[in-house]
Amino acid sequence: SIRRLMEAHHGWIFNAAVQSVQVNSIQLMKLLVLSGQFIAATSEVDAAAELHQGMLRFVPINDKDMFQQSFSVISNALIPASATTQKIIAIAVEILEHQVVAGKPAG
Numbered sequence: 001s002i003r004r005l006m007e008a009h010h011g012w013i014f015n016a017a018v019q020s021v022q023v024n025s026i027q028l029m030k031l032l033v034l035s036g037q038f039i040a041a042t043s044e045v046d047a048a049a050e051l052h053q054g055m056l057r058f059v060p061i062n063d064k065d066m067f068q069q070s071f072s073v074i075s076n077a078l079i080p081a082s083a084t085t086q087k088i089i090a091i092a093v094e095i096l097e098h099q100v101v102a103g104k105p106a107g
Helices: 002-010 012-016 026-034 048-052 083-101
Strands: none
Touching: none
């Protein structure tokens, strides 16, 4: 998890925090951040609607050691992929490959 990575590389953040909360709900996490009393480590995708509405601000963390992650496209293996599903997967793979070639993080 992101928290475990942060604790391993930057444990002082949690030692210095006055309040620290760990949640398993993205919606609850966003509500806590919107309260103005918390910050959160998450992906831009998780908060896309609130970012678009200007309610939240995304600040990228550029720590290559901490956020070396792979990104995968998944689909249900028990259901045959429709033409639409195959096209969406192909587009996602193409975008990710383009980002890697451009030197941008894929995840």
